[in-house]
Amino acid sequence: MIKETAQPQAASEEPRIGVYICRCGGNISDVVDVEAVATAMQGVAGVVAAKVNTFMCSDPGQALIAEDIRNERLNRVVVASCSPFLHELTFRTAVNRGGLNPYLYEHVNIREQGSWAHHSDPAGATSKALRMISAAVGKLRHAEPLDRIRLSNNRQALVLGGGIAGLKAAAELAGKGIPVILVESSSSLGGRVASLNEVYPTETDASDLVKKLAAQVMNHPLVRVYSQARLAALSGFLGNFDITIAVEPKAEAGPAPGVPLPKPAKAEEVRAAVGAVIIATGFDPYAPRDGEFGHGGPQVTTLPEFIRELRGRRNGELQWNGRPVRSVGFLHCVGSRQIEGVHAPQADGKVNDYCSRTCCTAILQQALDVKRRFPQVNVYDFHQDIRTYGRGHEDYYRNASTAGVVFLRYHGDEPPAVGPGTNGASLTVRVKDWLTFGEEVDVPLDLLVLGVGMMPRNIRDLIELMKLPVGADRFLQEVHPKLRPVEVSVNGVLLAGTAQGPMNIEETLAAASAAASKASILLGRESVELDPFVAEVDADQCIGCERCFPECAYTGALVAEAATVNGQAVKKARVNPGLCVGCGACVAVCPTRAIDLKGWTLSQFDAMVDGLVAGVPGVELKGREHARQTH
Amino acid sequence: MASSFEPKILVLATVACAYPGADAVGKAHLEYPANISVFRVPSPVLFPEDFYLRSYARGVDGIIIAACGSDCPYHNAYPKLAARIDALVKKMKTGGLEIERMRITAICTVCIKAFLKEVNEMDQRLRKIGPVNRDTAAKLWEDSRRGMCAGLNLPAIRRPEPVPVFA
Numbered sequence: 037m038i039k040e041t042a043q044p045q046a047a048s049e050e051p052r053i054g055v056y057i058c059r060c061g062g063n064i065s066d067v068v069d070v071e072a073v074a075t076a077m078q079g080v081a082g083v084v085a086a087k088v089n090t091f092m093c094s095d096p097g098q099a100l101i102a103e104d105i106r107n108e109r110l111n112r113v114v115v116a117s118c119s120p121f122l123h124e125l126t127f128r129t130a131v132n133r134g135g136l137n138p139y140l141y142e143h144v145n146i147r148e149q150g151s152w153a154h155h156s157d158p159a160g161a162t163s164k165a166l167r168m169i170s171a172a173v174g175k176l177r178h179a180e181p182l183d184r185i186r187l188s189n190n191r192q193a194l195v196l197g198g199g200i201a202g203l204k205a206a207a208e209l210a211g212k213g214i215p216v217i218l219v220e221s222s223s224s225l226g227g228r229v230a231s232l233n234e235v236y237p238t239e240t241d242a243s244d245l246v247k248k249l250a251a252q253v254m255n256h257p258l259v260r261v262y263s264q265a266r267l268a269a270l271s272g273f274l275g276n277f278d279i280t281i282a283v284e285p286k287a288e289a290g291p292a293p294g295v296p297l298p299k300p301a302k303a304e305e306v307r308a309a310v311g312a313v314i315i316a317t318g319f320d321p322y323a324p325r326d327g328e329f330g331h332g333g334p335q336v337t338t339l340p341e342f343i344r345e346l347r348g349r350r351n352g353e354l355q356w357n358g359r360p361v362r363s364v365g366f367l368h369c370v371g372s373r374q375i376e377g378v379h380a381p382q383a384d385g386k387v388n389d390y391c392s393r394t395c396c397t398a399i400l401q402q403a404l405d406v407k408r409r410f411p412q413v414n415v416y417d418f419h420q421d422i423r424t425y426g427r428g429h430e431d432y433y434r435n436a437s438t439a440g441v442v443f444l445r446y447h448g449d450e451p452p453a454v455g456p457g458t459n460g461a462s463l464t465v466r467v468k469d470w471l472t473f474g475e476e477v478d479v480p481l482d483l484l485v486l487g488v489g490m491m492p493r494n495i496r497d498l499i500e501l502m503k504l505p506v507g508a509d510r511f512l513q514e515v516h517p518k519l520r521p522v523e524v525s526v527n528g529v530l531l532a533g534t535a536q537g538p539m540n541i542e543e544t545l546a547a548a549s550a551a552a553s554k555a556s557i558l559l560g561r562e563s564v565e566l567d568p569f570v571a572e573v574d575a576d577q578c579i580g581c582e583r584c585f586p587e588c589a590y591t592g593a594l595v596a597e598a599a600t601v602n603g604q605a606v607k608k609a610r611v612n613p614g615l616c617v618g619c620g621a622c623v624a625v626c627p628t629r630a631i632d633l634k635g636w637t638l639s640q641f642d643a644m645v646d647g648l649v650a651g652v653p654g655v656e657l658k659g660r661e662h663a664r665q666t667h
Numbered sequence: 668m669a670s671s672f673e674p675k676i677l678v679l680a681t682v683a684c685a686y687p688g689a690d691a692v693g694k695a696h697l698e699y700p701a702n703i704s705v706f707r708v709p710s711p712v713l714f715p716e717d718f719y720l721r722s723y724a725r726g727v728d729g730i731i732i733a734a735c736g737s738d739c740p741y742h743n744a745y746p747k748l749a750a751r752i753d754a755l756v757k758k759m760k761t762g763g764l765e766i767e768r769m770r771i772t773a774i775c776t777v778c779i780k781a782f783l784k785e786v787n788e789m790d791q792r793l794r795k796i797g798p799v800n801r802d803t804a805a806k807l808w809e810d811s812r813r814g815m816c817a818g819l820n821l822p823a824i825r826r827p828e829p830v831p832v833f834a
Contacts, residue, residue: 119690120707148693149705160701168704503742515683515740517776525683525740569709581819589742602820619741620713624751627815633713641706641718648704649675649726 051082051177054110055169056101058092058117060147067151069162069657073116076166076655080173084108093123098130105134112176116144116169121519137181139568139635142172159657167651174643182568182634185613189275190311191559192217196267196498198297199227200541201533201548202316203249208552210258214559217308218253218261219281225250225261226294227318231340233347235541236401237428245541250295263297268305270313270501271592273614274528275564277313281306311564312528312555313502315512316548317495319534322371322388322488325380329367330454335359335462335483338370339398342485346405354410361413361482364406365465366399367452368419372489378449390509392489392538396423399487400432400441407439415441416479418467420448426540444469444477454484490538502526503590511537522551525617527566530554569635570616571623573609575599577630580606584622584631590615594622674728674793678705678786679714683740685733685774685782692779703786710734710741712748716755717811719769723804729768729793731785736773762807767792768799 055077059065070088077086089097115127120143128138146165154161195206198220206216226246235242253259268282285300321340324331334357354361374387403415424433452467461480469477492510507513512535515523522531532548580601588594593615596607620633680686686707711732739745752771759766774782
C-alpha cells in the first residue's frame with residue numbers, strides 16, 4: 037500500500053532544516069503555543085534548528101535566519117508566521133542573503149489561517165500549526181534549488197487602442213525613452229472621449245484633452261501610429277512577442293470624432309517584435325434593445341447621443357426632433373445593475389449585474405447643464421441609488437438638487453415603465469417612487485434620456501489570440517484587484533482603462549499610467565526575469581505518450597520533440613518556460629509523473645499531505661490555557 | 668458515529684482567489700474548526716485523480732477544492748478541472764468512497780461567507796459519516812494508477828518507496 041511519500045529524487049544533500057516560528061507580538065502566540073511547537077519540531081529528523089521569535093519580519097528576525105544558515109549550515113528554511121502574501125518574499129530574500137537559494141524556503145501561515153481563525157480553540161490552533169509546519173518540512177524535503185527564468189528583452193511596447201488610455205500609456209512610455217507601436221482600429225485618435233463635451237469634474241473640454249494627448253503621441257519620434265489597423269497575430273512571451281499588424285484601409289462614413297490620422301495608403305501587414313503589450317481597447321456604450329424603456333421612439337435617446345446633440349447648443353429653446361422640450365427625464369442604470377428575472381438577458385444569456393460607475397455623475401452633470409442653459413425646462417432624475425463617488429462628484433448631486441432637478445427613486449426589481457404621453461406630452465414614465473414611500477407617480481415627458489452603462493467590447497479575436505482572462509462581467513480580468521491591478525495572467529500583457537471594467541476618465545488615465553509604469557519596469561531591463569514556477573519535463577521519465585499536448589491551452593508552451601523510446605519514434609514533451617504560465621493542466625495527465633510544476637511538484641504535495649495527517653508522531657499539543665478570546 | 672471524531676479536512680485553495688479568501692476570514696477574526704487546513708495551489712487542475720485518492724488513503728477525510736470558478740486566471744483551466752473532478756467523483760461512487768468527501772467550489776478573494784459555509788458544511792457532513800475507509804481509497808488509488816498507465820506498455824506501476832516522513 038502507498039503509505040508514505042516517495043523518496044526525493046536527486047536529493048543533493050541531507051536536509052538541514054531551520055524552522056522559525058513567529059509570535060507576531062502576541063497576534064500568534066496569544067493563541068498558538070509557539071514554544072511547544074518549536075520543541076516538537078526540534079525532535080523531527082532533519083530539523084537542525086527550531087526557534088521562536090517575537091517578530092520574524094524585523095531586521096533581527098531576518099538576521100537570525102541568515103546567521104543560522106551560515107553557522108548551522110542550514111540548507112532549507114521554514115518560517116511560520118503571517119500570510120505568504122505579506123512576507124513570503126521578505127523571507128525568500130532573507131534566505132538568499134544568508135547564501136541559500138531563495139526557493140529552498142517554505143512559508144507557513146499560522147496567523148490569518150491559524151491564530152486569528154481559531155482564537156477560541158488554542159489547542160486546535162496549536163495542533164494545526166504543528167501539522168502545517170510538518171507539511172512544509174515534508175515539502176522542503178523534495179525541494180530543489182530553482183533559478184528565476186531569464187529571457188532577452190525587446191525593449192519596445194505595443195499599445196492596442198488610440199483612446200485616451202492608449203494615448204496616455206503611449207505618451208508616458210515614449211517619455212521614458214521606450215519606443216511604442218500604437219494600433220488604432222479607426223481613422224482618428226481619442227476614442228469615446230472624443231465624442232464628449234465638457235467632462236466632469238473639471239469641466240474641461242474633452243476635445244482639448246484629446247488634442248493634448250494626441251499631440252504628445254503624434255509628435256513623438258519614438259511612437260509609430262497605425263490607423264485602421266488591428267493586431268492580426270501574436271506569438272511569444274514577455275520580452276519576446278512577435279506581432280503582425282494588419283493595416284486595412286476602408287471608407288468611413290463621414291469624419292470620425294477626435295484627431296484625424298493620415299489614411300493608410302494601402303493594405304499591408306507589418307511585423308515587429310515587442311517586449312510588452314498594453315491593452316487599451318476600451319468599452320462600448322450599452323445599446324438598449326428596441327422598446328427597452330421606450331428606446332426606438334423619437335423622444336427617447338441615450339446619454340451619449342444626448343451629449344453629442346447638445347454640443348454647441350448654448351441658448352434658446354431645448355428641442356428634440358423638432359419638438360420643444362418642456363420636461364426631460366434622465367433614467368439611471370440602463371443596462372447596468374440588471375437583475376436576473378427582472379431584466380432581459382444579453383446575447384450571451386447573462387445580465388449586466390455590475391455598476392457602470394460613470395453614469396450617475398455624467399447624468400447629474402447633464403441634468404444640471406440643462407437646468408442652467410434652459411432654466412424653464414423641468415428635469416426629472418429616475419434612479420435606484422446615486423453613486424457620485426469621486427472627488428468633486430458630489431457637488432453635481434448637491435447642485436442639481438439646488439437647481440431644482442426632481443429626484444425619483446425606484447427599486448431595482450421594479451424599474452420604471454415608459455408609456456405613451458398624455459395632454460401633449462410625448463411619453464409618460466410611471467415610477468413607484470420610494471422617496472415618497474412607494475407612491476406611484478406618472479411623469480409626463482417630452483424627452484427621456486437613457487443613462488446607458490458600459491459594455492465590454494467584442495474583442496473575442498484578441499482574447500483568443502492572447503489567451504486573455506475574462507471576468508464574470510465579461511471585461512478583461514486582472515491578476516489581483518489590489519496587488520496586481522493592471523497585470524493579467526499572461527506575463528508582459530497589461531490593462532489600461534475600460535477594457536478592464538467601467539472607469540471614468542480620471543481612473544482610466546490613472547490605470548493607463550500604471551500600465552505604462554509597469555511596462556517600463558518590464559522593458560527597462562536588459563533581460564526579463566520570471567518566477568520559476570513553470571512546468572518542467574523530465575525527459576528520462578517521458579515515454580512520449582503525447583497526452584499532455586492537447587491539455588495545454590498556451591500555444592508554444594509545450595514543444596514536441598522527436599525521440600525514440602523502446603525503438604519506437606515518439607514525440608517527447610519539452611516546456612518553453614517563457615510561454616508556460618504554470619497552470620499545471622498538463623501535469624495531471626502524465627502517466628509517469630514526468631511533468632511537474634517547479635516549486636509545486638506532485639511529490640511535494642504528496643509530502644505535504646503526509647506531513648499534515650501525521651503532524652509529529654507521538655506529539656499531542658494542548659495549546660495555551662489562558663488564550664485571549666479577542667484582539 | 669462517536670461525536671469525538673475530528674475529520675481531517677484539506678482545502679486546496681487557489682493562489683489567485685480562494686487562498687486570499689481564506690485569509691480574509693482570519694483577518695475578520697471569524698472562526699472555523701481547526702481541523703480544516705488550507706494548502707495554496709496555483710490551480711487545482713494540476714492534480715491527477717490519484718493525488719486525491721492517495722490523500723484519502725493517507726487519512727484525509729474530506730477535500731474541498733476551492734477554485735476561482737469563472738474568475739480563473741488560466742485559460743480553460745476551470746472547465747477542465749470541473750470535468751476531471753466529475754470523473755473522479757464517479758469513480759468514488761462506484762468504488763465505494765462517499766462522494767461527500769469531495770467538494771469543488773469557487774471562492775473569491777473576499778468570499779468570507781462562502782468559505783465559512785463550505786468548510787463548516789464539510790465538517791458537519793464528515794462528522795456524521797465518519798472517518799474515511801483508507802483501504803477502499805488505497806484500492807481506488809491503485810485502480811486509478813493502473814487505468815492511467817493502461818495500454819502504454821509501461822513496466823508495472825512503480826510504487827513509491829516507503830520512506831518514513833517523520834522518523
